Amino acid sequence: MTHDHDLVLRPTDAQRAAALAAPPGRTGGDLVVETLRGLGATTVFGLPGQHALGLFDAVGRSDLRLVTLRVENNAGFAADAYGRLTGEAVPLLLSTGPGALTALPALAEAAAASSPVLAVSSQVPTAGLGGGRRGHLHELRDQAASFRDVVKSVHSARTPSQIPSALAAAWESALTAPHGPVWVEIPEDVLRAETFIPQVTGMDATPHELAPRPELTALAAHWLEHAERPAILAGGGVIRSDAAGKLKQLAERLDAPVATTFGGKGAFPWKHPLSLQSWLEDRHTTDFLEDADVLLVVGSGLGELSSNYHTFRPRGRVVQIEADPGKLESNHTALGIHADARLALQALLETVAERRDPAAAGRVRTVLSAVAARLAAQNLDLEQGLLASIRSALPARSPSFWDMTILAYWAWSAFDPRHPNTMHSAQGAGGLGYAFPAALGACLAEPGTPVLAVSGDGGAMYSLAELATARQHDLDVTWLIVDDGGYGILREYMADAFDGRTAGTELTRPDFAALAESFGVPAVTTTPDALRADLEKALATSGPSVVVLPATLRMFAPTHL
Structure with missing residues (x-):
């Protein structure tokens, strides 16, 4: 009897021929390259280092x-930005020890x-594996342990034959919801040694689909269609799962107002009649969401920023759709639906009945008017x-990347x-130095599209x-650099918290325009009045450019206290 799985496991004639005709001189590094190509990778990022030279040699000989x-x-x-824009797993090639550890903040983001x-x-x-026995350069006692608490999964290959399977497992993990960074490590001798392992063919690392349980979406649909004041809070999971269209369909079917978290910027049209926009640090928005008798939270863990610094206290029922089980009901009791946002929203669309509320758009206008009046x-x-x-x-279609700086904090709430998937910031982990290198990754993901990075002078130095x-x-x-002579947001936080005192926030910095010119990058120093014209010119000119804006900015008054 022949079973289906026998057919799957049996090599094809082409695979058999490739296995028998593997060219001589191939190394473990070639196995890495062949596997990545078989999985669909076209672009890799990284820096070479002593132990990784065999890997980089193989990449250099490949396409x-x-x-x-x-x-x-x-x-x-x-690499992070490339992955956000393309939805693809993106290889980041690193060396051992210090080179690897230097990438930790980026992997945390x-x-x-x-x-x-x-x-x-x-x-x-x-x-030399095992820690400290041989005294190798760059040696760590347990390198993988340094990353285990940061990345989604850790994989290792200790022999050439383990390389394809380790990379395939990591690839599948990275692309299974919730998406995330993964770690693979391979010893130097395995990367450099000649191997008789056949050329890698037939790679399959299809990510698992995370579908919702139907009884949960049925109950959620019942609550939503019978609610008097439903509302939706859309997070980054909507963006990652490419579910903005389904979110809009559901909101319109329910006449439910929608606010987006800072990570969910763009998940719902900014000027839609049901859009509460992203004013999550404003008490008017927080009060509105608290007043919902059914609040649907999609793709958000309701963390510190999304909950107005944990002051959000929902009074009605909460339905939370979240792909990360660690974030599900971690901050608020809810009907927790462990699922990919796209699949869960589709299930709701197939289940929920239409609900009409002519007053919903008016309530949204009232909230936005109150926010505008407070700012004025x-x-x-x-x-x-x-x-x-x-x-x-x-x-309109150009991606923008924002560092941890006052203007970015404004953009979280106020930027359309x-x-x-066109506005990105480092608000996930909150490290400095994100915007410009992320923008470079975006340029490679979407060639021909101008990309904007926004940094303060402190973050720019990174x-x-x-x-x-x-x-x-x-x-x-x-690259727009807002130069206020220091860590502006920290200066403001310290002054507010310590009776006007600050420490460590003032910075000596270079002439950014002259420095950019020394790299062959055209630069201009602008003013608030000239900013629009200078940015338009820079964005319309091919190649890199820098616009420097000397300005000291203020945050709007907090309303979470």
Whole structure:
């Protein structure tokens, strides 16, 4: 009797021929390349190092596009952005010890933002594994342990034959909801040694679908269609699962107002009559969401920023759709639905009956008017004007990347991203230096589309070396640096908390425009009045450019206290 699985396991004639005709001189590094190509990778990011040279030699002899940045952490940010925009798993090639550890903050951001980065690191030679026995350069007692608490899964290959399966398992893990970074490490001698293992063929690492339980979506649909004041809070999971269209359909079927978290920017049209936008640090929005008798939370763990610093206290029923079981009902009791946002929203659309509420749009207008009135009383025309200038200058489909800086904090609440998956920031893990290297990754993901990065002068200092990368690859990136002479948001936090005292927030910095010019990158120093025109010119000019804006900005008054 022949079973279906026998047919699956039996090699095809082409695979048999390839196995018997493997060219001589191939190494473990070639197995990595063949596996990545078989899984669908076309572009890899990273930096070479002593133990990883066998891997980089193999990449250099292949048709993979290798993008080397100047700092491992920046390479990680670039891979993260590439993954966010393409939805693909993105290889990040790292060396052992310090090189690998330098990428930890970028992998933490990828984990917080559910970005599918496939980190492939070298290791000390096999004989030295076990920690400190041989005194190898870059040796760590347990390198994988440094990453285990950050990434989604850890994999290792200790022999050439283990390489394809380890990479396939990691690839599948990275792309199974919730997406996230994964870690693979391979010893130096395994990467460099010649191997008789046949050429890798027939790779299959199809991610598992995370479908909702039907009895849960049936109950959620019943609650929503019979609610008096339903509302929806859409998080980054809607963006990651490409579910913005389904979210809009559901909101319109229910006449339910929608707010988006900072990570969910663009999940719902900004100017839609049901859009509460993203004013999650405003008490008017928090009160509105608290008043919902049924609140549908999609793709958000209701963490610190999404819950107005944990002051959000829902009074009605909460339905939470979340792919990460660790975030499901972790902050609020809810009807927890462990599922991919796209699949769960589709299940609701197939189940929920139409609900009409002519007053819903009016309630939304009332909230937005109250937010606008509060801002108008705070003399914040400069900050709002800068965001308006950026929005006017930036093409509607162009991605923007924002560092942890005052203008980005404004953008979380006030910037209209125009389309899903076009606005990204480091608010997941909150590290500095994200915007510019991430924008470089976006340029490679969407060639021909101008990309904007926004940093403060403090965050910009983390990424200056990547001006060389932007020039080397002639990437269409415009870097806006808001120069206020220090860590502006920390200065403001400290002054508020410690009776006006600050420490460690003032910075000596370079002439950013002159420094950019020294890399061969055109630069201009602008003013608030000239910002729009200068950005438009920079974005319309091919290749990299820098726009420097000397300005001291203020945050709007917090309303979570």
